[in-house]
Amino acid sequence: xxxxxxxxxxxxxxxxxxxxxxxxxxxxxxxxxxxxxxxxxxxxxxxxxxxxxxxxxxxxxxxxxxxxxxxxxxxxxxxxxxxxxxxxxxxxxxxxxxxxxxxxxxxxxxxxxxxxxxxxxxxxxxxxxxxxxxxxxxxxxxxxxxxxxxxxxxxxxxxxxxxxxxxxxxxxxxxxxxxxxxxxxxxxxxxxxxxxxxxxxxxxxxxxxxxxxxxxxxxxxxxxxxxxxxxxxxxxxxxxxxxxxxxxxxxxxxxxxxxxxxxxxxxxxxxxxxxxxxxxxxxxxxxxxxxxxxxxxxxxxxxxxxxxxxxxxxxxxxxxxxxxxxxxxxxxxxxxxxxxxxxxxxxxxxxxxxxxxxxxxxxxxxxxxxxxxxxxxxxxxxxxxxxxxxxxxxxxxxxxxxxxxxxxxxxxxxxxxxxxxxxxxxxxxxxxxxxxxxxxxxxxxxxxxxxxxxxxxxxxxxxxxxxxxxxxxxxxxxxxxxxxxxxxxxxxxxxxxxxxxxxxxxxxxxxxxxxxxxxxxxxxxxxxxxxxxxxxxxxxxxxxxxxxxxxxxxxxxxxxxxxxxxxxxxxxxxxxxxxxxxxxxxxxxxxxxxxxxxxxxxxxxxxxxxxxxxxxxxxxxxxxxxxxxxxxxxxxxxxxxxxxxxxxxxxxxxxxxxxxxxxxxxxxxxxxxxxxxxxxxxxxxxxxxxxxxxxxxxxxxxxxxxxxxxxxxxxxxxxxxxxxxxxxxxxxxxx
Amino acid sequence: xxxxxxxxxxxxxxxxxxxxxxxxxxxxxxxxxxxxxxxxxxxxxxxxxxxxxxxxxxxxxxxxxxxxxxxxxxxxxxxxxxxxxxxxxxxxxxxxxxxxxxxxxxxxxxxxxxxxxxxxxxxxxxxxxxxxxxxxxxxxxxxxxxxxxxx
Ligand code: FES
Ligand code: FES
Numbered sequence: 001x002x003x004x005x006x007x008x009x010x011x012x013x014x015x016x017x018x019x020x021x022x023x024x025x026x027x028x029x030x031x032x033x034x035x036x037x038x039x040x041x042x043x044x045x046x047x048x049x050x051x052x053x054x055x056x057x058x059x060x061x062x063x064x065x066x067x068x069x070x071x072x073x074x075x076x077x078x079x080x081x082x083x084x085x086x087x088x089x090x091x092x093x094x095x096x097x098x099x100x101x102x103x104x105x106x107x108x109x110x111x112x113x114x115x116x117x118x119x120x121x122x123x124x125x126x127x128x129x130x131x132x133x134x135x136x137x138x139x140x141x142x143x144x145x146x147x148x149x150x151x152x153x154x155x156x157x158x159x160x161x162x163x164x165x166x167x168x169x170x171x172x173x174x175x176x177x178x179x180x181x182x183x184x185x186x187x188x189x190x191x192x193x194x195x196x197x198x199x200x201x202x203x204x205x206x207x208x209x210x211x212x213x214x215x216x217x218x219x220x221x222x223x224x225x226x227x228x229x230x231x232x233x234x235x236x237x238x239x240x241x242x243x244x245x246x247x248x249x250x251x252x253x254x255x256x257x258x259x260x261x262x263x264x265x266x267x268x269x270x271x272x273x274x275x276x277x278x279x280x281x282x283x284x285x286x287x288x289x290x291x292x293x294x295x296x297x298x299x300x301x302x303x304x305x306x307x308x309x310x311x312x313x314x315x316x317x318x319x320x321x322x323x324x325x326x327x328x329x330x331x332x333x334x335x336x337x338x339x340x341x342x343x344x345x346x347x348x349x350x351x352x353x354x355x356x357x358x359x360x361x362x363x364x365x366x367x368x369x370x371x372x373x374x375x376x377x378x379x380x381x382x383x384x385x386x387x388x389x390x391x392x393x394x395x396x397x398x399x400x401x402x403x404x405x406x407x408x409x410x411x412x413x414x415x416x417x418x419x420x421x422x423x424x425x426x427x428x429x430x431x432x433x434x435x436x437x438x439x440x441x442x443x444x445x446x447x448x449x450x451x452x453x454x455x456x457x458x459x460x461x462x463x464x465x466x467x468x469x470x471x472x473x474x475x476x477x478x479x480x481x482x483x484x485x486x487x488x489x490x491x492x493x494x495x496x497x498x499x500x501x502x503x504x505x506x507x508x509x510x511x512x513x514x515x516x517x518x519x520x521x522x523x524x525x526x527x528x529x530x531x532x533x534x535x536x537x538x539x540x541x542x543x544x545x546x547x548x549x550x551x552x553x554x555x556x557x558x559x560x561x562x563x564x565x566x567x568x569x570x571x572x573x574x575x576x577x578x579x580x581x582x583x584x585x586x587x588x589x590x591x592x593x594x595x596x597x598x599x600x601x602x603x604x605x606x607x608x609x610x611x612x613x614x615x616x617x618x619x620x621x622x623x624x625x626x627x628x629x630x631x632x633x634x635x636x637x638x639x640x641x642x643x644x645x646x647x648x649x650x651x652x653x654x655x656x657x658x659x660x661x662x663x664x665x666x667x668x669x670x671x672x673x674x675x676x677x678x679x680x681x682x683x684x685x686x687x688x689x690x691x692x693x694x695x696x697x698x699x700x701x702x703x704x705x706x707x708x709x710x711x712x713x714x715x716x717x718x719x720x721x722x723x724x725x726x727x728x729x730x731x732x733x734x735x
Numbered sequence: 736x737x738x739x740x741x742x743x744x745x746x747x748x749x750x751x752x753x754x755x756x757x758x759x760x761x762x763x764x765x766x767x768x769x770x771x772x773x774x775x776x777x778x779x780x781x782x783x784x785x786x787x788x789x790x791x792x793x794x795x796x797x798x799x800x801x802x803x804x805x806x807x808x809x810x811x812x813x814x815x816x817x818x819x820x821x822x823x824x825x826x827x828x829x830x831x832x833x834x835x836x837x838x839x840x841x842x843x844x845x846x847x848x849x850x851x852x853x854x855x856x857x858x859x860x861x862x863x864x865x866x867x868x869x870x871x872x873x874x875x876x877x878x879x880x881x882x883x884x885x886x
Binding site (some may be wrong): 206207211215227285286288359635638639640 | 736752753755756757762763764765768769770771772773774775776779780782790809810811813814817825826829830831832833834836837838839841845846856859861864866867868869870871872873874875876877881
């Protein structure tokens with residue numbers, strides 16, 4: 001039995017009131033965490049007491065859950081309300097989910113909604129809110145009938161006596177429950193009693209999506225709104241000097257053209273941007289703006305190095321081989337162990353810069369009206385945008401509102417605030433409501449890219465083919481791709497991990513499963529090669545290591561649960577019948593832990609007219625309790641396709657500081673015919689609190705693909721994208 | 736600028752725009768039909784797919800002046816109640832993730848099934864390859880097309 005407290009130091013996490021139109025309204029904060037109220041030592045953030053989610057139990061019995069969470073495509077609009085409905089004990093058919101009305105006060109407290117964190121952060125709060133509602137409704141009914149709550153039961157929103165005939169629906173008692181006192185402590189359901197959680201439920205906004213009715217940022221419209229586009233310098237390292245302003249201003253449908261500057265002192269963490277100064281054009285219609293952009297004649301100044309693929313490869317190779325790398329972990333005496341090893345395997349892996357390419361390009365609506373600012377658009381970090389706008393425009397925070405629209409994909413791209421700031425700067429200059437839209441070219445060539453990485457893995461085997469020494473060295477722009485305490489740390493006697501950041505003037509950011517998508521691919525295909533050298537089955541080799549980490553761990557700590565890690569591998573091995581002889585099918589396996597979830601995959605590849613084709617991907621996932629199996633499977637499938645697609649095809653090259661690819665004619669994304677024919681997802685059943693799904697499905701796909709490609713072609717793939725020709729794979733290795 | 740009378744979703748509409756304006760922007764900016772999406776502007780992603788006399792066309796690359804008196808259908812007009820067999824199959828397979836590409840996917844799939852009611856895998860790939868889904872819902876899309884074909 002889990003008991004949670006509904007208040008802290010007499011401040012309640014919940015706010016109960018009468019709903020307009022009858023019924024009960026329960027206000028709560030989606031991010032409140034109350035799982036360990038006893039040992040609360042950390043300060044409780046003030047925001048946890050701000051209401052940003054509401055449950056309305058109408059007197060018709062209809063339950064409406066207002067979700068403030070932005071929908072990036074992870075299906076949280078369905079899964080999070082399912083948690084509330086479970087604890088509230090209502091029939092899912094009687095639940096309506098609404099995204100917070102953009103103009104309502106209550107939704108002006110949106111918060112950070114980074115990728116896979118949503119469910120983890122919402123779990124406690126949502127359960128508490130639902131359970132409190134249930135309890136108060138029960139108390140109201142008990143009071144009404146003069147009985148004890150323990151004499152009552154609930155089923156699908158109907159309260160009835162255990163030993164009696166009376167029954168009443170939530171709708172009929174809701175108005176009376178408003179006056180009940182909020183219980184101090186509330187009992188949550190035992191996961192084994194869950195009826196709704198763990199079932200397959202369709203996306204609640206599906207009907208809107210298939211009829212084109214969902215409003216994305218780009219679709220947002222306001223009376224009197226003008227449109228705006230920007231032009232950034234053609235290369236990183238360049239700056240705008242001037243442009244044919246008069247000519248552009250005189251064009252059909254163009255209202256104004258000018259240079260904006262979004263820079264300000266003390267920029268925040270999400271203000272990543274290489275170009276603070278941009279040319280902005282404001283007009284009546286998109287087509288007129290596109291034509292005006294084509295007519296631009298601009299002068300640019302070079303202010304720093306113009307980087308290229310060549311210079312990137314050179315600097316990464318130099319830093320990896322000769323640079324001073326920072327030590328992150330060391331166990332035992334790796335140098336002597338490598339020196340004494342019977343076999344040493346050393347391989348270098350790399351990945352190029354890639355763009356996010358959310359299908360909906362960046363855009364934002366802004367209305368700066370005197371000292372009031374209204375911002376509306378696709379952002380994952382509304383609070384950061386608010387703060388940055390306040391600093392940039394010198395307008396107090398309380399005068400700024402940021403509302404979120406549905407987002408056409410995120411993958412980390414919409415954590416960054418610059419496009420919202422640009423919209424605000426343009427609106428401020430125009431003193432008019434404007435919507436800024438990026439063309440695909442703007443979006444692809446002014447990114448917060450996944451940086452390029454380069455890593456060397458090394459393994460030492462003793463004469464009995466035991467893995468006794470292991471090292472990883474990683475360099476990259478923005479960040480070294482090394483997680484020192486993840487697997488196989490803890491499982492190998494002699495181990496070290498070092499990393500380094502290489503300088504670059506290109507703007508980089510988080511990209512779905514940051515770093516993990518690269519480390520998983522490199523490490524997992526490296527282990528495949530190590531297993532081969534050791535004459536061991538690749539799954540067996542990993543299980544031996546997990547066993548070691550479990551029974552006799554090396555070093556002080558490591559960041560994974562070896563049992564759960566091994567669990568997903570065993571599950572996928574069994575489901576896919578690993579070891580079975582399948583003529584013409586080439587298999588690769590990988591397992592990875594990131595964003596608190598464990599995923600193992602087996603990828604089956606066939607050769608079709610000399611081209612590799614992924615036939616099936618088997619996935620075993622341990623993400624704790626699965627809320628909505630339908631949505632969870634969809635997200636894992638998406639991660640698999642994303643992992644395969646980017647590892648196989650995608651790359652953003654640079655020449656003279658400029659991205660070579662600007663649109664989907666030259667930038668390769670995976671397409672229908674290249675997608676796996678089938679993806680099957682299996683979940684580990686347990687009672688552990690739910691963890692992320694948006695990211696963990698992706699990383700293992702890269703490793704499984706690399707190993708399957710090796711079985712099919714006899715060639716190892718070290719450098720992404722794997723479609724890079726054989727001779728280029730060689731030259732990348734040489735750097 | 737010039738005046739164009741076009742039939743969209745069974746309704747006559749009039750716009751006064753530059754004749755070179757792509758249908759995509761006529762729909763989105765001038766007629767408030769924003770179900771048709773912009774993804775690339777160069778006929779490479781399929782997000783803007785509409786039907787012109789029943790054939791799938793990338794509206795970002797078709798100037799309004801080329802439409803003439805052919806009839807235009809957008810996602811808003813594919814069915815009255817959202818119950819076109821393709822839309823129903825999409826719901827049954829719970830296809831969308833972010834959903835941004837899906838109007839274009841549905842329009843391409845509906846046109847395919849119109850001309851070829853029982854397409855094989857290779858035919859589905861050929862007809863759908865121009866529609867990108869950045870969220871990776873391809874396997875579900877293929878399954879939904881097969882359901883719509885048999886249903
Ligand atoms: S916007 Fe027309 S195909 Fe991409
Ligand atoms: S569902 Fe997001 S792009 Fe297809």
